[in-house]
Amino acid sequence: MRDIRGGGIGMIFQEPATSLNPVLTVGRQIVEALELHSALRGAAARERAEELLDQVGIPDPRRRLDEFPFQLSGGLRQRVMIAIALAGSPRLLIADEPTTALDVTIQAQVLDLLDDLRHRQDMALLLITHDLGVVARMADRIGVMYAGQLVEEAPREQFFAQPAHPYSVRLFAALPDAERRGGRLATIPGSVPAAEVRHVGCRFADRCGEVMAECRTSPPPWREIESGQRVRCILPGAAPAVPQKSAPATRRLRTIPGRCSRSATCRCISRSAAASCSAPSARCARWTACRCN
Numbered sequence: 048m049r050d051i052r053g054g055g056i057g058m059i060f061q062e063p064a065t066s067l068n069p070v071l072t073v074g075r076q077i078v079e080a081l082e083l084h085s086a087l088r089g090a091a092a093r094e095r096a097e098e099l100l101d102q103v104g105i106p107d108p109r110r111r112l113d114e115f116p117f118q119l120s121g122g123l124r125q126r127v128m129i130a131i132a133l134a135g136s137p138r139l140l141i142a143d144e145p146t147t148a149l150d151v152t153i154q155a156q157v158l159d160l161l162d163d164l165r166h167r168q169d170m171a172l173l174l175i176t177h178d179l180g181v182v183a184r185m186a187d188r189i190g191v192m193y194a195g196q197l198v199e200e201a202p203r204e205q206f207f208a209q210p211a212h213p214y215s216v217r218l219f220a221a222l223p224d225a226e227r228r229g230g231r232l233a234t235i236p237g238s239v240p241a242a243e244v245r246h247v248g249c250r251f252a253d254r255c256g257e258v259m260a261e262c263r264t265s266p267p268p269w270r271e272i273e274s275g276q277r278v279r280c281i282l283p284g285a286a287p288a289v290p291q292k293s294a295p296a297t298r299r300l301r302t303i304p305g306r307c308s309r310s311a312t313c314r315c316i317s318r319s320a321a322a323s324c325s326a327p328s329a330r331c332a333r334w335t336a337c338r339c340n
């Protein structure tokens with residue numbers, strides 16, 4: 048297992064201050080990883096550790112080898128974490144919120160470094176983040192997780208152009224937007240279920256504005272929406288519209304071609320509102336739930 052951990056797969060944790068050993072020098076911690084995952088020992092391992100610090104952009108790497116983590120800034124500590132992860136020459140690098148503890152300038156530098164390293168070392172990068180800005184900048188392919196389960200997968204461009212799962216759509220709706228300045232921010236009602244909850248149907252059902260009886264009886268299967276985009280939801284290929292209480296952000300709403308003539312601006316989110324819909328369209332497959340008016 049040790050060959051895989053650190054060797055086949057490297058890991059960068061989100062808070063280097065608590066992940067690095069505070070009583071060992073930076074050099075000792077990198078050399079430990081090198082000795083576990085390569086044949087290098089002694090002076091050769093130390094020389095390689097210096098190279099790794101240089102590779103991740105740490106100035107004066109020879110001197111830094113003998114420093115302790117508390118002597119380094121947050122950005123330098125994160126670079127040391129990356130150097131340790133690279134010591135095993137992993138084929139896959141998992142970066143769990145690698146820039147959360149950093150200010151925006153250092154965040155940009157660390158993201159540039161990761162992007163550069165993955166190309167130079169021909170290494171896959173699995174980036175875990177809550178920051179859609181980081182996702183937009185770094186990802187080729189995106190997986191959205193809810194309550195410990197993947198609920199949507201898509202290429203980056205497709206995901207940002209047209210998120211499909213109700214959870215993804217509501218994440219976008221919750222983003223602050225200049226067009227909605229002065230309005231209330233959209234939220235997702237309810238909260239994430241506790242880890243020990245056993246789910247029978249869809250894990251998002253308690254918070255989903257589109258929920259139907261069948262959502263609660265069995266786990267929704269994967270559905271192919273477009274080539275390369277799939278979603279774990281029983282809605283027939285159409286994302287729900289964005290829930291809004293403030294000004295409409297029509298650029299994020301989904302058009303349903305050939306269905307409702309007003310689908311480009313449709314905000315239907317609730318079956319309970321169907322009875323009050325003033326203009327249900329027979330062409331919209333979901334008109335019984337429509338409240339666009």
Ligand code: SF4
Pocket residue numbers: 212213214249250251252253255256257258259262267279280281282
């Ligand atoms: S399966 Fe049902 S509850 Fe789950 S996201 Fe889709 S519509 Fe909502």
